[in-house]
Amino acid sequence: MRLGVVVYRSLAEQSGGFRYDRKLVEGLENRGHEVRVVALPWQSYRRALSHNVSTDLRSRLSGFDAVLEDHLCHPSLLRANRALDTPVVSVVHHLRSSEPRSEWKNALYRAVERRYFRGVDAAVCNSETTRRTVRRLRRLPTTVARPAGDRFEAASESSASPVSAATRTERTFDGPLRLVFLGNLIERKGLHVLLSALSTVSGDWTLTVIGAPTDADYAARVRHLRDRYELAESVRFTGRLPDEAVADHLSRDHVLAVPSLYEGLGLVYLEGMAFGVPAIATTAGGAEEIVSDGDTGFLLPPDDADAIADAVRTLRDDRALLRRMSDAARERYSAQPSWEETTATVERFLDDVTDRGRVAAEP
Template sequence: MDLTLVVYGSLDEQSGGFRYDRRLVDSLRDRGHAVDVVSLPWTSYARALTHNYGSGLPSRLADADVVVEDELCHPSLVAANRRVDAPVVTVVHHLRSSEPRGRWRNAAYRAVERRYLRGVDAAVCNGETTRATVAALADLPTAVAPPAGDRFAPVDATATSAPGDGPLELCFLGNLEPRKGIHVLLDGLAQVDGDWHLTVVGGTADPGYGRRVRRRVRALDLRDRVTFVGRLPDDAVADRLAESHLLTVPSLYEGVGLVYLEAMAFGVPALATTAGGASEVVTDGENGLLVPPGDATAVADAVRRVRNDRDLLRALSEGARRRFERQPDWDDAADAVEALLREVGPA
C-alpha cells in the first residue's frame, strides 16, 4: 500500500508523539508498505488554519492509497481534507481540546477538532482514553494501538539503581512546557525536606515558560537540589534513568504518557496524575503513584511516601518492571494500524 504521512516539522523530533509516529512508520515499511512523509511548517494555530487554502496541500496527497495524518496537524488540514480523494486516517495522541485551558478557548479548539474528525475516515488512538475523547466528537472507525516503551536497548532488570538509604534521586523527563507540570512539581518539592535531588532532562519547548521555571527554582531556594541538563542523547538519558528512583512527570494532561513506560524499563516507578490516560500505564500503589493534576501538596505527600518508605519504593520498582514487560510491542501496534488501513483503503 502507498501511504502518505503528514506531520509538522520532522519525524526526528524527540517528543513522545513523534517517537510513536517514527516507530509506526518503521514498522509499516518493514511490512512492505511505501510511506512518503509530507512535512508541514511549525507555526501558530491561527496561521496553520491558512494552510487549508492556496497551499496546494491536497495535490501533495493525491497519489496515496491512504493518507495518514498526525492529529496535531488538524488546523492545517481541517478544510483541505475535504479536497483529498484518498481515504484519510488520523493518528491521535491526544486532542488539543483535552488540555487544560480557558473554557472559551478550548471550546474553539473543540469545534475545529470536531469538524476535522468528522472529515476523516478512521482514527488510530494510542489508548482507550484517547479513543473515548475521539468518540465524543465523531462517530468513525477506530483502532487502539498502544505504544511500546522500548526506546532504549534491552535493559537488564538487575542493572538499575536499587532504592537504598542514600539520596532519593528524582528525574523529570520531557519538554519544558506548561502541560508537563514541572511548575507544580517544583512547588511540591519545595515542601519536602530530607535528602533528595531532581534532575530535569529535556528541551525548552516554551522559552518563556522555561525562564519562569528557572526563576521559580531560585525563588524556592532549590538551586542546590535541582539540576537542569537540557536535552540529552538516548544513551545519556538511559544512564540517567538507570540512576533514578522515581520519575516525576505530573503532567496536567497526557494521552497515555510514553515516558512512563520508558522509565519502567529500568524499574523506575512514575509519579503521574489522574488527568487523561496516564492511569492506563501507572497504577497507584502498584507501579507508581497518581496525584490530582495541579496539586502541589499531593506531589509533596507522594514524594514523602517513597522517601520515608524504601520498602514501598522497592515494591513499586519491581511493579514498574513487571508493567513494562506486559506492554504490547510495536508489532502489536502495527497489526492494529495495518488492519484499519486495509479496512478503509482500496480493495
C-alpha cells in the same frame, strides 16, 4: 500499500507523539509498504489555519492508497481532506481541546477539531482515553494501537552505554531519594507544580530535570521558581540529553516525576518502567492506563502540589515500598505490546479502512 504520512516539520522532533509516528513509519516500511512523509511547516495555530486557503496541499496528498495524519496537524488540513478521494486516517495522541486552558479557548479548539474529524474516515488512537475523546466529537471507526516503551533498549544494550539489563532493576535504594523529570519544558508537563511541591519537602532528595526548553518563557519561569524556592542545591537542569545519557539516569534514579496537567497516554511513564522506575503521574488523561496507583507509582489529582509532596515524603521514608514499586513497574513494562504488535494492529485497521474506501465527509 502506498501511504502518505503527514506531520509538522519532520519525524525527527523529540516528543512521545513524534516517536510514535517514527516507529509507525519504520514498522510499516518493514512490512513492505511504501511510505512517504509529507512535512508541513510548524507555525502558530492561527497561521496553520491559513494553510487551508492553499490548493497545493491537496496535490501533495494525492496518489496514495491512504493518508495517515498526525492529528497535531489538524488546523492545516480542514480543506485539503475534504478534497481527497482516498481514505484519511488520523493518528491521535491527544486532542488539543483536552489540554487545560480557558473554556472559551477550548470551545474554539473543539469546534475546529470537530470540523477536522468530519473530513476524516477513521482514527488510530494511542489509548482508550484518547479514543473516547475522539468519539465524543465524531463516532468514527477507531482502533487503539498502544505504543511500546522501548525507546532506550538500544541505548541500554550498546557497548557504549554503561547500562545493562541487570542495572535496570538492581539499583541501590539507599541515600537521597533521586527524582527525575523527563520531558520538554512546557506548562502542560507540570514541572512548576512539582517544584512547588518539593519546596515543602525537607530531608534528603534530588531532582534532575531532563528536557529541551521548548517554551523559552516557561523554561525561564521554572528556573526562576527553583531559585525562588531556594532549591538550587537539589534541583539540576540538564537540557536535552542523548538517549544513552537519559538511560544512565533512569538506571540509577528512583522515581520519575512528571505530574502532567494532561496526557493522552504518557509514553514517558512506560519508558521509565523499562528501568523499574515507578512514576508520579496525574489522573488527567490516560496515564491511568499505565500507572496503577500505589502499585507502579502514584496517580494524583492534576495541579495538586500537596499530594505530590506527600507522595515524595512516602517514598523518601519507605524504601521497602519504593523497591516493591520498582519491581512492579518493571513487570508492567513487560506486559506492554511491542512496536511490531502496534504496527500489526495499525496495518489490519488500514486494510479495513481501504477496503471500505473513502467515506463521504460530513457537512
